[in-house]
Amino acid sequence: MKLEFIKREKLKEKPIDESNLGFGRIFTDHMLLMKRSREKGWFYAAIEPYGDLVLSPAALVLHYAQEVFEGLKAYRSPDGRFLLFRPWDNVKRMTLSAERMSMRAFDADFLLNSLYELIKIEKEWIPKAPGTSLYIRPAYIGIDPYVGIASAEDYYLYIILSPVGAYYAKGLAPVDIYIETEYARSVRGGTGNHKTGANYAISLKASELAHENGFSQVLWLDGRENRYIEEVGSMNIFFKIAGELITPSLGGTILSGITRDSIITLAKDMGVKVAERPISIDELYDAYKKGSLEEAFGSGTACVVSPVGKLVWGGREIIPGDGGMGELTKKFYDTLTGIQLGIIEDKFGWVKEIE
Template identity: 55%
Template structure:
């Protein structure tokens, strides 16, 4: 494996207050960079001081959105040590996205070592306050200075780090969601299963409309028949109906969430039945109106578990779990965060201590 060279920052930044730090605003002292060129492959892996990346105005990423990214976290345990949660799964998913976007894949071992070395170098940025963590953002962008629709011949792989506060500083409050009936997020055969910026750009308009109506998140329907539930906001979604947890299948239009997979593994280990199947908005709201819908929640890296307390679809309104977080959602949140922060045992081998 190629050696990663390190250039340390001469001046270190002042770290943000862990009580007030906002997501995605403050970045650490260093970043990882590596270049790619056709015929040469990935080369020059390096850790350098965090700073601007020079690009030509004609760089293909600006014009044709050939880019992918990931998101994972490093956690400070009670004993002061730092650990990552399922980092290799994030790297595998990054490569899956790369294949869809015609981007050269990474050597998984080198990418993992890059992340680990970078976090170790900036380990003092990993906050210790309960609920906080260090967000890790790997990404790849097309850098060819060419205005033309084709795959780039050069790329840049980068990793940046960002300390983040507790997602729920005042406790987990269930969110109100609005079923989107006008816009669609993705279709099978498209890029919905890849983690690429265009998927997220396509959600902004609906999210803003929902916010104007007093809702926190959008519940997305499939892009073809416009009747099957797919995702909530930028998270996977799960429903507990008559004692069974139901979640939309990975059919090509939604992201294979690592937190989603963690939830499914935990639930099955507890003996809770889990079914991955299509579920229509009609079925979901009928279950909500009859009382069969016991809990609903989103799952993702940022929030881990985001309970849903209210749903609205064309004027039909359903209150879930009395508008409070349900016991199963709470147990999942407590267990997952317990594993991530090293408070409870990890029987699945998910954590990687540094």
């Protein structure tokens, strides 16, 4: 399949005020669109003007949620280079998510190279202000006009781009987290380790309730015993207990975060002891009571690292360290953002420059 380029006739005005970009509401001039049908297989791939998709009201995705997506960012380095962070890992994760959702395979190398082409065309949309970036959203949906329950044969695979503001517009502040004990996000054998929209739809109610009560995110416990810590909203979670960095093991119910993996790699490289293992909420509470819970932070593409100021579990408070940002948390934030922005040496080969 050949990648076409259909140029938008009149380019949009780029946002001038980069302090007000917000998240995910502004889109660039072009998008990547790939199409597959039962009869023709993958038959269309083009970078074309950003615009609405044509979709039947019977499209399978609208009824049975056969959908997967990804989220990554392009950064502009202070010396003016255009950089992506581990994009091949997002494409790989999307391949695995699609396979779990029983969707037809796509050519991962073609998708990755098409992403590079799209960024090359849209690179001037990568904002310049500190902390800003270009959010990249690949999505894959089943679109057969058929309301029977079956795997789709017709698909759209597309990538849209959105310039986004600094996650920490007001500085890297610790957040309060609500430990959810009623609702579950994921169960063993389910789809928790894949990036499919349904996982997010079922977590909205708990998130909204938490927001109403002043919390910024929900920490999920396992869906079986309501005891083991899993992950936070759209982040993986790390604790530093008595000098050791601990993060829940993956085990099929947690998203395999690319930031999580990067932090584990960095920690090992820094000589920090790291454990990926099940950790129960009782163990966390005990550590807090004993005074050995030194730091806690979430990790994800959006925030990179988000320090946790307080966790609330059935009326009990858990405050890591002194409730401020931990030293190691800050070190991970500085190192990872430094690598992403091309300021710190990329010794793990994580950065892809788009020329």
